[in-house]
Amino acid sequence: MPRIPEEIAFWIRSAVFGVGIGGAYWFVTYEWAGSILLGLFGVGSAGAAAVLGYLVRRRGREVRASPPGGGAAIHAEGPLGDDQGRLPDGSTAPFVFAVGLLLVVLGLAYGGWFVLAALVPLVLGGVSWLSAANAELEATERSEEPGDR
Amino acid sequence: MATIADVRHEPASPVRFDLLAWLTTTDHKAIGVLYLTASGAFFLLAGLMAEVMRLELAQPGMELVSESAYNQLFTMHGTLMLLLFATPAGIGFANYLVPLQIGAADMAFPRLNALSFWMFLFGGITSLLGFASQSGAAATGWTVYAPLSENPYSPGPGMDLWIAGIGLTGLSSVVGAVNLVTTIYGRRAPGMTMLRVPVFTWNMLVTAVMILFAFPPLTAALALLFIDRHLGGAFFNPAVGGSPILFQHLFWFFGHPEVYIIVLPAFGIVSEVFPVFSSKPLFGYKAVVFATSAIAGLSMSVWAHHMFTTGAVNLPFFSIMSFLIAVPTGIKIFNWTATMWGGRLRFTTAMLFAIGLLYVFTIGGISGVMVASPPLDFQFQDTYFVVAHFHNVIIGGTVFGIFSGLFFWFPKMSGRRLDERLGRIAWASWVVGFTLTFVPQYVLGAEGMPRRIADYDPATGWATLNVLSTVGAILLGLGTIPIIVAVIAALRRPADVGPDPWEGNSLEWATSSPPPHHNFVSLPPIRSERPVFDERMRRLGLDPNSPGGS
């Protein structure tokens, strides 16, 4: 049994504590709101540990399968390790999208027509966001073709 | 599309003002600076509100503002300080420093990072817009307890703007936390195992995890409150069968972890500052990391100590959990002291604020143990004793930590040092001002002066201590000016600081000040939690594993 990486051990400890303390709280108080919230803390942590564990195992297989000297492992440490080289250009999309969200919350206080106005920046921001991400993905895929490295 | 090879240089200097560059940036360093600037502005605004409140309370009688205005002021003071200054300031430092400390080029999701900043800023401004409305801003206290925050008792758009704005800010925190966790889990440079990650980054990882579990209950509570107010819900309004206690459970399940969400970044900051200015490694790295995790876990299970006086919660359970959280906090204090022990101390402003934290935060921790005891809390709850206690931990912990971090990393962020003389003046005024403001409040609270009152009976004899407290608050206000002056003066000078002005330990000191867009040209080998220290020793021809004297 290989040693559990610290990244995952952290979530396992958190899950054990959450489930344990949630259970103890339930049997001490029978108060449901806090018991559910503590339970979710434990179960959520367990879920995170499980997902990370799966990713680490998959990554291990990928590293073993990749040719020596290559593969994802050299780029970064950690279960979600990925390529460090890409940096997106500046983009108006986050700001425009956030303006849309601002209009939505103002609509909560001042009425529905704000939400209609919000659709414009939300759509504009969303579309430019997705297209930028898409262009980047294609460029990355091109650069990762064999012989291009 | 840009790669490290053909990176387009965005403004490396955060000084030359280019509005479009700031609005469109996805660089974690620029976003970090934006976070720190915006949260600094909220800090100054909330500080001004506190000064007005202190002037009103200096003498009995309503002299300066009306009851209703006073209530809006303390509501927004608390909201701004906790949710729009302390929380995003920690996230701001994290944004700037975490990718640098782990040797990454940026956060995992740069555009999402920009989005979470704009959501935070717009949410914060939204919560303040209530001041412009006829009925004023929210006036329920930052805790927005139902049923007071329900429609019949808090009509008008001020409360709705608060709910909507803080909801948006909360969402921004969750997005930021996901980004931080993913970055720390997926972008660490080769060799940087989890137990070589700098302690500041560890603290931010734990903070982010707490945000992930604490903010959703707040969002849920605010959504249910909004449904109650406008869509005929009956979650919290007892007149139609709702439960005020449920609101308090949901709020404090967020509210108590929030206390640690704002203090752990500061603990992380001083955990970097003590080793550098003591020329020693952090004493007990693993113990500090363990204590950080323990604080996070325990902090999830102490929320109802804010509800001891409701008569509706289990007192022993929440009392023992609250007592126990003092233990890991104490471990940290002892480890920082041991880090200084026998060290070659350099009393820079950053170090002075860190040492100030040791002295002042300790008192706040001790008074925290007092209010963890329900019989004592029956006296102290909702009095100035509690006000003094949480200002003691937030100023002595979070604010001192943030000031320490500002003086420590400003050279990295701007290429310029902050004036040390102005820093020492600010430090002295804050230590003295803090003592003068809050020690009287401990006494007032023990004597029974409730918090959140706009006025008090002269026959209570509370006026003398209130005058002292107000004088202290003015000193705190004046003590902030040297920091502002130091920042402006520094930015008017040309950048002249090299990569490593303090002889630092972690990777941010291995690149230029300020760093280029892609952060690093090359990284030193990472074989411990102090790669830059190791590299410096190697250059001096010393063994990094045992370089020290006796």
Add this chain to the structure above:
Amino acid sequence: MSRGRVVALVAIGLLAAGCLPAAATSQGRATNGLWAWFIGLSILVGGVVWTLVTLAILRRRRDDVLPRQIHGDIRIEIIWTSIPIVIVLGLFAGTLGTLNVIDARSPQAGVDVIVTAFRWQWRFDYPKEAISIVGTPQQLPELVVPVNEPVHVALTAPANDVDHAFFVPQFLFKRDAIPGRTSTFDFTVEEPGTYRGQCAEFCGTYHAQMLFSVRAVSASEYQAWAASQRTGGSPLPIPTPPPVEPGGSTVPSNLPSVAAPAASQP
């Protein structure tokens, strides 16, 4: 007992007395006792930490040699983890003991009072004596109780109101009045006198003016007072809260100012 220890105990006693009012109730006296332990241990712990930090500063290396690079010591970590655990467990034990005294319900008959908190006044109902008292702008409400007899309080707030809290600083006690809930507790006043009370849970615009007092008198005085106050039968109606002007500044006509005189003495 050595003289040093006496001096230390006196100093601690003075600090404790200086910070927390001496309680007027038997329950509050238990809190006073617990507080003495807390303040004593706090001074000890705070003193140790401050001394260590100060020593670390005074005993720093003043030469230019790199200090020995000590990464930690597991033994010392165990010591400063276990000592605080022992201290907080001790404080928890004391807390539980005091809590049992404060939460205890006296089997004696005593006096029953229903306290109703509403924006921004109080109503005190004595069901057995058929007395009902509501505060007015001219007169703060006063809860009159006999000394040395348990007072059984049932505390509540109307369902169409907000949270309040019943707080008498000299009883070292407060309890929230939550709409739609009834909370019960006992207190036994030991010292005759008039004690200032105030709402402690923020309840809206005029929270600061929600005052009352508790007057503890001898049993015979209490009987005489109760006979004179009998209103007969049902509790008085709860007045509608005064309207809140946006930005309103003055005290509305149906509220006392914070400096209003306490109820007139008979």
